[in-house]
Amino acid sequence: MTQEIIFEELGEKERVLLLRAFDYDVDEEGYVLTPSKEKIRSKENPNRFIEAKFALLAPGSLEIMDGTPTAISEFLIKKESPEENNGD
Amino acid sequence: MVIEEILVFISNLPLKEVLIYLTGKGIVDYSKPGFEKIKQIIIDKHNEGKYAFVPDKTEALFLQQANADPKYMQISMLVPKYKHINLIRTGILLSEYNKKIEKNEEVDRHRNRIYQIKREIIHQPGGRRLLKIAKLPTTEFFPTILAYLAQLKVNGYPEEQLEEEFNGLVDDWQKSSKFAGNDDDWEEIITFCRRQAQDKNPRFFILALYEKPMRIVEGAIAQLESENFFEEEGYEIKISKGGNQGFPKLEVSIFKKLY
Numbered sequence: 454m455t456q457e458i459i460f461e462e463l464g465e466k467e468r469v470l471l472l473r474a475f476d477y478d479v480d481e482e483g484y485v486l487t488p489s490k491e492k493i494r495s496k497e498n499p500n501r502f503i504e505a506k507f508a509l510l511a512p513g514s515l516e517i518m519d520g521t522p523t524a525i526s527e528f529l530i531k532k533e534s535p536e537e538n539n540g541d
Numbered sequence: 542m543v544i545e546e547i548l549v550f551i552s553n554l555p556l557k558e559v560l561i562y563l564t565g566k567g568i569v570d571y572s573k574p575g576f577e578k579i580k581q582i583i584i585d586k587h588n589e590g591k592y593a594f595v596p597d598k599t600e601a602l603f604l605q606q607a608n609a610d611p612k613y614m615q616i617s618m619l620v621p622k623y624k625h626i627n628l629i630r631t632g633i634l635l636s637e638y639n640k641k642i643e644k645n646e647e648v649d650r651h652r653n654r655i656y657q658i659k660r661e662i663i664h665q666p667g668g669r670r671l672l673k674i675a676k677l678p679t680t681e682f683f684p685t686i687l688a689y690l691a692q693l694k695v696n697g698y699p700e701e702q703l704e705e706e707f708n709g710l711v712d713d714w715q716k717s718s719k720f721a722g723n724d725d726d727w728e729e730i731i732t733f734c735r736r737q738a739q740d741k742n743p744r745f746f747i748l749a750l751y752e753k754p755m756r757i758v759e760g761a762i763a764q765l766e767s768e769n770f771f772e773e774e775g776y777e778i779k780i781s782k783g784g785n786q787g788f789p790k791l792e793v794s795i796f797k798k799l800y
């Protein structure tokens with residue numbers, strides 16, 4: 454049976470500490486930086502970069518996504534779909 | 542506190558508490574000797590896959606539970622492979638915020654949030670159409686559209702065609718729909734139906750809320766039926782009454798039968 458995801462909020466410092474555990478970082482403007490120090494482009498709006506405080510930090514191997522309702526919905530739908538859960 | 546003590550203390554805490562504890566101790570990175578063990582505990586806890594960190598926990602929880610919303614369940618069943626089903630789920634969130642505004646609950650906050658969500662959607666590529674999809678669950682016509690699609694399914698429409706119909710409705714449900722209000726009379730309903738037939742619209746809808754508009758719509762439909770209008774134009778008609786005692790409603794779906 455698939456484990457239900459628990460949603461939590463994190464303060465700014467805690468988000469940074471979590472990101473740094475996976476060798477990500479946050480720049481002075483609050484944008485998430487990859488281990489190679491590049492900003493991450495939003496999948497939903499390619500003209501924007503992902504800000505740490507508005508990001509979805511997905512469980513499992515850290516995945517950084519847009520934290521908008523549409524992106525969170527998409528993330529949930531993938532988690533709920535039988536294809537995704539095969540082999541769980 | 543020495544590293545070993547920190548490791549023992551955090552090893553049984555949930556990830557969020559670990560992060561709060563560590564930042565409270567002034568730990569901002571893992572550069573000091575021995576901190577790589579702390580880093581590994583955080584990685585291991587995150588990799589357990591229990592937690593997702595989001596900007597707004599309440600909103601994320603609502604979206605998580607929206608998979609049990611009857612309207613969401615119905616659309617997921619009717620068009621399970623629909624590419625933009627996430628927008629329907631978001632629309633159910635918008636609908637919830639609208640309900641809170643109607644109940645006078647934190648009106649400004651909810652209005653602002655609706656505005657933000659819509660702005661985020663409209664800035665996506667193809668955003669105007671995406672916004673139409675997200676707004677659909679917030680309209681009174683969404684249940685009518687679902688009932689219509691369900692009827693098509695009963696009539697044997699394959700899934701791909703239901704999806705095509707749904708896509709079509711996203712674009713033109715407004716011009717295919719008539720909301721009968723207190724000020725409408727028979728003639729307006731009849732004119733609407735005749736115009737839809739002239740425009741060769743394969744389906745159109747009428748929705749009436751409360752007794753008086755319901756009677757007007759029923760009267761207009763009865764008049765058109767007595768003239769054999771629907772039969773002559775090749776339309777099938779489905780009328781359903783619903784709502785509740787204080788909020789009765791009448792939904793009329795008129796559509797060309799393919800199968």
